[in-house]
Ligand SMILES: O=C(O)CCC(=O)C(=O)O
C-alpha cells in the first residue's frame with residue numbers, strides 16, 4: 474500500500490521527522506519498589522532505526538573492576554542525543570516520569586547486545602560507591618527503563634529477573650512474564666520487542682533500594698538487544714552527556 478510504506482521509510486532527512494509518541498500501555502507490577510510494565514514503548518520504526526545507527530558500534534565496555542567479565546558478558550554502545558529519534562525517546566522517558574525530570578538528567582541511552590550464553594549477573598543500577606557517584610556528577614540513578622529493542626526469530630532465554638519483586642499472580646500476565654518461573658525467584662519478564670520495564674531505584678530519602686536487584690538471564694539461542702535509559706537525580710553537564718564513557722558497575 475503506497476500511503477503506508479512512506480511512514481515506514483528509514484529516516485534520510487531529519488527535517489522530515491516529527492517526534493510522535495506511540496500509545497503505549499502501562500501497568501503496575503509492584504508498588505514497592507515501584508515497577509511498571511510498558512507495552513509498545515518503542516515503535517517498530519524506532520527500533521529499526523536504533524539498530525541501524527548502532528550497527529558495528531557494540532563493544533565490551535571499559536571495566537572498573539577486574540571481575541566484571543564474569544558479571545556482564547554482553548556488549549554495549551551509546552546513542553547520540555543529536556539523533557532526532559533518540560531525542561524523541563529521551564523526551565518520552567522524561568515525560569513518563571512527570572514534569573520534574575529534564576532530559577539533561579538522562580545518561581546517554583545505552584544499547585546492550587547479548588549473544589547466546591551472554592548474561593548480566595544480579596546487580597542494582599544504583600551506585601553504591603560514593604566516590605564514583607561524586608566524580609561523575611548527577612548523583613545517583615533515580616530510575617531505570619529497560620526496553621527490548623530487537624530479538625532474532627529464535628531467541629530463547631534472556632529474560633529480566635527481579636528475584637526480590639513478587640510476581641503478580643493473575644494469569645493474564647503470562648504473555649509478558651515467565652509464569653513457569655518459581656515463585657521464590659521473583660518476577661522474570663520475557664524479552665518482547667517494543668516493550669519496556671520501568672522501575673525506581675531509590676527510596677524516598679535517596680538511598681538505593683536493594684529490592685531492585687535484577688539480572689539479565691543468559692540468552693540461550695538467538696540474540697537480544699535491549700536499551701537502558703537511566704535518569705539521574707541531577708542534571709549531567711553536556712560534556713558528561715557527550716562523553717559516552719560510563720564503566721559498568
Ligand atoms: O538484559 C537485561 O534483561 C537487563 C540488563 C540490565 O539490567 C542492565 O543492563 O543494567
Ligand SMILES: [Fe+2]
Nearest residue numbers: 596597598687
Ligand atoms: Fe540493570
